[in-house]
Amino acid sequence: MKKFAVRNLRLCTKECLCLYVCPTGAADTENSIIDIEKCTGCGRCAEACVSKAITLIPEEYPAPQKHDEDVLSIMNTVFASKAQAEYIASALPGKFARALERSNRLMAEDICREAGYMIPQGKNAKKFLKELSDAGYEKAEKLVKLVKSNE
Numbered sequence: 023m024k025k026f027a028v029r030n031l032r033l034c035t036k037e038c039l040c041l042y043v044c045p046t047g048a049a050d051t052e053n054s055i056i057d058i059e060k061c062t063g064c065g066r067c068a069e070a071c072v073s074k075a076i077t078l079i080p081e082e083y084p085a086p087q088k089h090d091e092d093v094l095s096i097m098n099t100v101f102a103s104k105a106q107a108e109y110i111a112s113a114l115p116g117k118f119a120r121a122l123e124r125s126n127r128l129m130a131e132d133i134c135r136e137a138g139y140m141i142p143q144g145k146n147a148k149k150f151l152k153e154l155s156d157a158g159y160e161k162a163e164k165l166v167k168l169v170k171s172n173e
């Protein structure tokens with residue numbers, strides 16, 4: 023399966039080991055984003071990175087697991103409650119409120135992932151991007167064209 027390396031800029035501590043081990047120069051770019059045109063997916067950069075800032079991702083994701091309608095409906099309800107809790111916490115002051123806001127966001131993201139909404143090539147993600155594209159978001163339009171569906 024073809025893979026590409028991606029660098030998480032938040033984790034990157036600029037140790038630059040990836041630049042030395044990359045055989046194609048894909049890791050050495052002006053904007054710090056690994057050049058997928060040059061990347062062969064060999065994984066040397068990910069092994070060398072002491073900050074664990076590089077991950078290999080597949081070009082094609084497997085089709086998402088199917089869920090029954092009633093399971094999806096429960097996921098929707100739980101998702102809505104987490105989103106609401108995040109929203110309420112966001113209006114409160116203090117560190118505890120920030121932690122609550124963040125943890126509710128993470129739980130909501132997990133539910134979305136489980137429901138297949140966050141798999142880039144899944145039909146839910148495609149539908150969501152299409153809605154954004156129809157609403158005038160240019161980047162979403164570009165993604166709709168770029169990302170192949172696997173369902």
Ligand code: SF4
Nearest residue numbers: 034035037038040071
């Ligand atoms: S080896 Fe890791 S920490 Fe160093 S520049 Fe590359 S991605 Fe960043």
Ligand code: SF4
Nearest residue numbers: 044061062064065067
């Ligand atoms: S996976 Fe290989 S080719 Fe791609 S950036 Fe890392 S070291 Fe370079």
